[in-house]
Amino acid sequence: MSALQVRTMADFAASGEVPEVLFWVGCAGSFDDRARKITKAFVRILNAANVKFAVLGQEESCTGDPARRAGNEFLFQMQALNNITVLNGYGVKRIVTACPHCFNILRNEYPALGGSYEVMHHTQFINALLQEGRIRIEGGSFQGKRITFHDPCYLGRGNDEYEAPREVLLKLDAALVEMKRSRAKGLCCGAGGAQMFKEAEPGNKEVNVERSEEALALAPNIIAAGCPFCNTMLTDGVKHFNKEGEVQVKDVAELIAEAGEL
Amino acid sequence: MSIGSIVFVLLFAAAVWWFARNAAKVRRNIALGRDEDRSDRPGERWGIMTRVALGQSKMVARPIAGILHIIVYAGFVIINIEVLEIIIDGIFGTHRVFRFLGGFYDLLIGSFEWLALGVWVACAIFLVRRYILKLKRFAMKELDGWPRTDATLILCTEIALMSAFLKMNAADQVLQARGVEHYVVAGAFPVSSALLVPILQHFSTSGLILIERCCWWFHIIGILAFLNYLPYSKHFHILLAFPNTWFSSLRPKTEIRNMERVTGEVRSMLDPSVAPPAPAPRTVAGAEVTERFGAKDVFDLTWKNLMDAYSCTECGRCTSECPANLTGKLLSPRKIMMDTRDRLEEVGRTIDAKGTWEDDGKSLHSRISEEELWACTTCNACTQACPVNIDPVGIIIDMRRYLVMEESRTRPALTGMFNNVENNGAPWAFAQSERLKWAEQ
Numbered sequence: 001m002s003a004l005q006v007r008t009m010a011d012f013a014a015s016g017e018v019p020e021v022l023f024w025v026g027c028a029g030s031f032d033d034r035a036r037k038i039t040k041a042f043v044r045i046l047n048a049a050n051v052k053f054a055v056l057g058q059e060e061s062c063t064g065d066p067a068r069r070a071g072n073e074f075l076f077q078m079q080a081l082n083n084i085t086v087l088n089g090y091g092v093k094r095i096v097t098a099c100p101h102c103f104n105i106l107r108n109e110y111p112a113l114g115g116s117y118e119v120m121h122h123t124q125f126i127n128a129l130l131q132e133g134r135i136r137i138e139g140g141s142f143q144g145k146r147i148t149f150h151d152p153c154y155l156g157r158g159n160d161e162y163e164a165p166r167e168v169l170l171k172l173d174a175a176l177v178e179m180k181r182s183r184a185k186g187l188c189c190g191a192g193g194a195q196m197f198k199e200a201e202p203g204n205k206e207v208n209v210e211r212s213e214e215a216l217a218l219a220p221n222i223i224a225a226g227c228p229f230c231n232t233m234l235t236d237g238v239k240h241f242n243k244e245g246e247v248q249v250k251d252v253a254e255l256i257a258e259a260g261e262l
Numbered sequence: 263m264s265i266g267s268i269v270f271v272l273l274f275a276a277a278v279w280w281f282a283r284n285a286a287k288v289r290r291n292i293a294l295g296r297d298e299d300r301s302d303r304p305g306e307r308w309g310i311m312t313r314v315a316l317g318q319s320k321m322v323a324r325p326i327a328g329i330l331h332i333i334v335y336a337g338f339v340i341i342n343i344e345v346l347e348i349i350i351d352g353i354f355g356t357h358r359v360f361r362f363l364g365g366f367y368d369l370l371i372g373s374f375e376w377l378a379l380g381v382w383v384a385c386a387i388f389l390v391r392r393y394i395l396k397l398k399r400f401a402m403k404e405l406d407g408w409p410r411t412d413a414t415l416i417l418c419t420e421i422a423l424m425s426a427f428l429k430m431n432a433a434d435q436v437l438q439a440r441g442v443e444h445y446v447v448a449g450a451f452p453v454s455s456a457l458l459v460p461i462l463q464h465f466s467t468s469g470l471i472l473i474e475r476c477c478w479w480f481h482i483i484g485i486l487a488f489l490n491y492l493p494y495s496k497h498f499h500i501l502l503a504f505p506n507t508w509f510s511s512l513r514p515k516t517e518i519r520n521m522e523r524v525t526g527e528v529r530s531m532l533d534p535s536v537a538p539p540a541p542a543p544r545t546v547a548g549a550e551v552t553e554r555f556g557a558k559d560v561f562d563l564t565w566k567n568l569m570d571a572y573s574c575t576e577c578g579r580c581t582s583e584c585p586a587n588l589t590g591k592l593l594s595p596r597k598i599m600m601d602t603r604d605r606l607e608e609v610g611r612t613i614d615a616k617g618t619w620e621d622d623g624k625s626l627h628s629r630i631s632e633e634e635l636w637a638c639t640t641c642n643a644c645t646q647a648c649p650v651n652i653d654p655v656g657i658i659i660d661m662r663r664y665l666v667m668e669e670s671r672t673r674p675a676l677t678g679m680f681n682n683v684e685n686n687g688a689p690w691a692f693a694q695s696e697r698l699k700w701a702e703q
Contacts, residue, residue: 073667077525077528081529194679196689205588
């Protein structure tokens with residue numbers, strides 16, 4: 001495995017170059033141990049496809065999504081206006097991110113504050129790379145495996161993207177099995193709306209347990225996710241049922257990187 | 263003009279007047295909300311209304327309830343063509359004035375009969391689902407009291423109206439066959455002839471005239487009464503479903519509306535040369551309403567939030583798909599809508615009584631608890647499930663905004679998250695300078 005090729009926006013600016021796309025890593029992708037693996041898998045895909053991409057590195061800051069959804073509009077707008085200053089300062093036009101919450105807020109909510117960009121979710125970006133033939137993968141190692149995809153609310157219901165992750169997964173030659181609650185009827189993992197950062201309100205079950213139970217009922221080898229928070233919630237849910245030995249929770253990018261031996 | 267005609271005209275005029283008066287109050291209450299432009303892209307809006315309200319496209323996501331509802335809906339809309347004839351007959355003392363349509367008239371009356379039977383059966387099945395099968399979404403506690411009574415009244419009234427319609431037709435056709443004066447031969451009666459004529463044909467002519475007249479009056483008075491019941495009932499959805507879908511949000515479901523005033527405040531914080539925006543208090547119902555961050559009361563929501571509340575017919579599809587509710591949390595999106603409507607009605611009653619709004623010390627938060635608000639994952643399963651495009655999440659977010667920005671009330675862990683975002687630019691306590699560490703490992 002070769003070393004990751006990562007350049008910052010500042011590097012590009014210093015050498016007078018313009019990247020093809022900005023990879024918005026997000027807080028989970030930067031700091032969370034599990035999500036960092038997703039970040040690296042996606043970077044390996046970008047490297048393999050020779051995508052000239054940049055990251056903001058230390059200049060990136062939380063989009064403000066959890067603050068806004070938890071009612072702190074001031075904090076959200078402070079974050080957003082500062083981020084927009086940075087993004088517009090570099091003349092960023094296209095952004096790709098592996099987090100559906102960053103994707104939603106950058107795509108839909110930054111324009112009202114002066115930040116308009118073409119924003120893609122990493123599954124859309126990977127799908128385009130595969131379609132354009134910039135990367136090729138052999139599904140060999142996944143043949144005969146059962147994969148179920150959990151729709152992230154902020155990608156699916158929120159932004160009507162149900163097909164890109166599935167089209168990517170189909171390239172693995174595995175059996176793609178659907179949960180009853182999928183696509184527009186997909187059940188939340190329980191992390192959205194800032195729930196990730198608080199205790200659940202009193203109830204009789206955790207949302208991630210409910211969702212993991214549904215996924216596990218399909219007896220999959222892999223539960224595929226497209227969101228670092230869903231990934232955490234489902235991983236915990238699988239552990240709740242002591243199934244972590246048999247069932248893996250993996251991001252779509254990780255599966256592609258694995259299949260391509262990247 | 264006969265006495266019957268005079269009584270009819272007076273009743274009809276009174277019913278229309280009373281309905282218009284109450285509908286105007288609903289309109290006034292909806293207008294208590296903040297302004298929001300929902301008139302862009304009209305072509306798209308007509309399309310949504312045609313598909314979702316007229317075409318019932320979201321109803322059939324649940325096929326059994328959906329198809330039964332379409333039968334009742336189609337019956338309601340189409341049988342009301344018959345009401346037009348009843349009104350003309352009532353005013354002029356005629357009998358089946360549209361019979362000049364000939365074969366087409368027979369076809370119309372025949373299909374009304376089939377629809378009436380369909381509505382009767384569908385409403386009976388709806389009652390079975392509620393009270394015998396006890397479907398979870400209809401057995402929930404939030405429907406205890408008036409909401410459940412309301413639902414039962416609606417279904418029983420529809421069954422009674424359809425029964426009267428069929429009985430009227432049955433008596434009419436026996437009278438027609440006997441050549442009784444006034445009962446000219448008109449119409450085809452495939453359902454009532456099979457179900458009711460075998461019984462009614464043994465009745466005397468005078469008895470049948472009594473039955474026919476009673477059913478005719480019951481049917482039309484029933485419909486006028488039902489019309490006037492609508493503004494007091496969840497059943498108002500049969501009218502508001504149309505504007506409510508026309509004014510649907512055309513934006514992605516997970517997009518949250520920007521707060522312009524906060525933008526002004528933040529810009530002035532970031533750049534001291536920019537003056538903060540002056541608060542712009544509004545006058546609603548003769549009283550000045552302070553401008554707030556987020557929603558404390560109905561005045562702080564938009565008129566569309568309030569129209570949503572009046573459009574809700576408490577079907578509970580939202581709640582039955584809500585991940586919080588499914589896992590035993592207190593939150594029920596349907597209850598959010600019911601509470602919003604009930605609070606709005608309460609405010610409206612105060613305005614009616616006093617002529618202007620006077621603070622009653624209560625608000626939306628008197629009905630909706632923090633525990634409900636903090637249980638939402640903003641997943642939008644509720645907005646997706648709603649057959650008339652109601653958005654409970656928007657209300658939840660605006661109420662959270664009020665709690666956080668005006669009352670500094672939040673969950674302890676969220677305070678920590680806010681601090682981290684503010685100080686480190688991440689919801690966790692990691693330094694911004696370490697953002698690129700992952701690339702080094």
